[in-house]
Amino acid sequence: MPLTQEPSPRSEPAPRRPRQRRKEARPGEIIDAALALWAEQGFAATRLEAVATRAGIAKGTIYLYFPSKEALFEAALRDRIGGTLASVGAQLPELEGSLEAELGLLLHAIYDRLLETDSAALLKVLIGEGHRFPGLVELYREVALASGLGMVRRILERAAQRGELRLPPEAVDPRMVVAPAIAAAVWRMLFGVGPSLDRTAYEKAHLDLVLRGLLVEPCSTTQSP
Amino acid sequence: MPLTQEPSPRSEPAPRRPRQRRKEARPGEIIDAALALWAEQGFAATRLEAVATRAGIAKGTIYLYFPSKEALFEAALRDRIGGTLASVGAQLPELEGSLEAELGLLLHAIYDRLLETDSAALLKVLIGEGHRFPGLVELYREVALASGLGMVRRILERAAQRGELRLPPEAVDPRMVVAPAIAAAVWRMLFGVGPSLDRTAYEKAHLDLVLRGLLVEPCSTTQSP
């Protein structure tokens, strides 16, 4: 049951107004609050009481909308899955640029998603406590991962048709192409938002590295400005 | 208090022999059991009772050697930190090969550590529930990470002196060099040991990608065999 498609959350601690009936808005607010707390504390360590407080409601209210803590996680995952990536996928066909342009756009979207969105909390929970949700890990693999890697693959195939690739596209592991973004996400999950990860420079270095590894004529690409 | 330095665990579910006094062996066995369970279930979700059972002892025995669950995690981290990486560091000075040879050796050691060792459980716990151990996250950053990245940096500097690099070594982010290994570890933490990650091929592709991105003359490197 997809609830919201909005990838940017309407978070903030939520000031406690007396008692208000807002049936429509609740589920999204609860998911936002939960993701925010899970991102910093993990799934098991986050009490539902805390989620409720952050959402500005009482604990019981959560059970009006979600039958259990695990169901809340599933709803959060389904809500946030897809999102930006899909919209990038829609843009791609019209783009028709070089490998550099297309890959740059996709990687940018991936970094947005992994570093600036609370979807990162999902990844964190799936890594640390995913064994509790075997079905959801599978779902994540099929939807989020497969779509991202599938997009990489399509971009590579198009570049190969243009003769830009040094290898046949089947010989390239798409995971390798996105790996530095995953590593950046891990960095953030471990050490939090800090001065140690300069996204812009990192992202540029990533694109540069990958292009040099893939292109027929790598020496023509970005020379540090 | 470092207990064991042995990186390869003496695990196995441990058959329940009646009652035996083995003061020396216990701490290591407990750590092994804990890491094995944390790797698949996470820290918070693993009961100490389960750790004890796996180690072939009773729960109370754990508290004979570790004052608390968190202390057990700290001991496990301190026990496993360092290890293989340090031994590679000792080998490096004598090696004096090409960038390819040196980096290949280091990456191989990193993959060993991240994919074949229960140290991976530490990373998993630190990612998912690290907020509970701020001091240990810092320790991990300083010891494990800094030593790994420092080694990359030293290898790069040596390669630069030989004129092998296209960029000054300061311009290369060492994290970028190891990123695909981190991504592989994430893959494993998410989906477990499966047919989907062919380590040998992946590792080779990793080395190839990085070398092409770094070397002055990348076209001379590995052409797919």
Place this chain on the structure above:
DNA sequence: TTGACTAATGACCCGTTGGTCATTAAAGCA
């Protein structure tokens, strides 16, 4: 063989927390 020492045990304690439900009150309507 026996006694002293202490590693090992597991029943027990109690704080925590996911989940319930009788009660309260906001909102809409006549």
Place this chain on the structure above:
DNA sequence: TGCTTTAATGACCAACGGGTCATTAGTCAA
């Protein structure tokens, strides 16, 4: 204004699990 509907509440329950400790038994020196 009063009545009905139902969203929201929070006190409460029960299970769970980290941590304790009186008791048991392995080991070894005398």
